[in-house]
Amino acid sequence: MKPLMEAAIVDVCSNTSTLLCGKMVIADLGCSSGPNAVALVSIALEAIHIHCLQFLQPPPEVCVLLNDLPDNDFNTVVKSLVTLHQSNNEPIVATGIVPGSFYERLFTSGSLHLVCSSNSLHWLSKV
Numbered sequence: 084m085k086p087l088m089e090a091a092i093v094d095v096c097s098n099t100s101t102l103l104c105g106k107m108v109i110a111d112l113g114c115s116s117g118p119n120a121v122a123l124v125s126i127a128l129e130a131i132h133i134h135c136l137q138f139l140q141p142p143p144e145v146c147v148l149l150n151d152l153p154d155n156d157f158n159t160v161v162k163s164l165v166t167l168h169q170s171n172n173e174p175i176v177a178t179g180i181v182p183g184s185f186y187e188r189l190f191t192s193g194s195l196h197l198v199c200s201s202n203s204l205h206w207l208s209k210v
């Protein structure tokens with residue numbers, strides 16, 4: 084997933100409207116609760132950091148939203164989010180948990196810049 088995520092970040096960061104507003108919202112659907120819960124979004128944050136350094140752009144403020152079903156162990160996920168804050172001084176990161184099924188409406192329209200989902204398709208709550 085790493086090269087895919089890096090390519091997606093370059094794509095989003097090259098979009099002038101994202102750059103002008105200086106804010107980016109990233110959601111991971113089906114994050115689970117193990118060490119992988121923040122793996123994808125960590126790659127995204129690192130890719131944003133590298134892209135901004137390379138093109139001398141000010142880093143955007145990034146909001147990271149992690150989703151899974153309400154039964155997920157979000158207590159553990161929240162502890163991982165603290166690690167995410169500590170390991171990334173740039174870009175500025177705000178985090179949030181979005182419990183619920185991704186078959187339902189989870190976000191307001193037009194509020195996300197990048198949505199990722201890894202290894203959730205063989206573990207679906209319904210076909």
Ligand SMILES: C[S@@+](CC[C@H](N)C(=O)[O-])C[C@H]1O[C@@H](n2cnc3c(N)ncnc32)[C@H](O)[C@@H]1O
Pocket residue numbers: 112113114115116119120150151152155183184185186200201202203204206207208209
């Ligand atoms: C195999 S885990 C993948 C975890 C992580 N994304 C990774 O790549 O390692 C699949 C996750 O998808 C979640 N999931 C399945 N159906 C879902 C749904 N309808 N809405 C939200 N999450 C769902 C499961 O609860 C589980 O945590």
